[in-house]
Amino acid sequence: MARATDYVLAQGLAGLSLRPLAAALGTSPRMLLYDFGSKQELVAAVLAEARRRGAARLAEGLPREAGSPEEHLRGIWAWFSSPERAPYVRLIFEVHADGLAHPENYPDQAEAVTGWFDTLGGLLRGVTTGPGDTVTPTLAMAVVRGLLFDLTTTGDRRRTDLALERFCELLRT
Amino acid sequence: MARATDYVLAQGLAGLSLRPLAAALGTSPRMLLYDFGSKQELVAAVLAEARRRGAARLAEGLPREAGSPEEHLRGIWAWFSSPERAPYVRLIFEVHADGLAHPENYPDQAEAVTGWFDTLGGLLRGVTTGPGDTVTPTLAMAVVRGLLFDLTTTGDRRRTDLALERFCELLRT
DNA sequence: CGATTGTTGAAACAGTCGTACCATATACTC
């Protein structure tokens, strides 16, 4: 299953098919269904694993000690926009797009978006309006996601980096 | 072709198939290929038409007279986040996600992202650093796209509206 | 040893996909 997650991260969710996946894993579609029950359950399991990995890597990838909100934001952006995170970012956008058409397949999708607020709220202490402020984290994640949309489309790293810097600058005041 | 665009906007790009499309249009897959050459060319034509429509509707939907940058930004957000624009927004995200896997199919995708800078730069005059400033429009569109990502996933209009308001507030200073 | 259970392989099923082929019908030109 770990290797199935590798495969999906590498090849994408959109055109995922059991036979190529099985071939890449050295097994058969028969066994995939035997193990996971159905393709949908396999996808759900893979997504859960990918999310677990993402959270773990993020936790270990961010600067641990206290810092200014801007530094934290820069760290988050650097993490997400890193080329080695590209497969993960692609998966996020693929799931989102598919979820627009079939929301019922991704029941915990909303939580995957709002789940950042607790941790982000802490990191942004100082620019939030209070401990229960969800609006500032919403804006910060929107900037990151929007810039990721831009970066993954245009590949223009300089401009997107500068845009995040501009946001930090606005935040500082 | 106009009705094909209607259909794609209503049903989404992801699972688009010639036979259902032809049935909905009262014609046959045979004729779709006869008219468009191939499915890819059909999709390209439909996307071009959708973009044309989007640009036209946006031009007529925004307040025409001069206003503060925040008012313009609010107008853009109101336009994009309007429920009647949901099909168009979904199409944007679907194309983006598919473009991550098959960039070669969407040669003018980057221009669709950066094309906003000329018009947006004008509307944001006052908060830009100069006439050739692409960073501020980049950030503004990132906020809009990121909030659209959030809104289309969580459906939380209040929080996303407030987040845009917060961005305007930051921009004002 | 026999029997049952869990695991695997190969093939087939029913369906969909984009597309190509062949025929026909209509319309227009000479």
Add this chain to the structure above:
DNA sequence: GAGTATATGGTACGACTGTTTCAACAATCG
């Protein structure tokens, strides 16, 4: 009116999809 281009319907092809069925193998247990 004959001939030719344009448009359309029907059908079949080959490839692919997720899933099921049947058969065989291995191992465990009484």
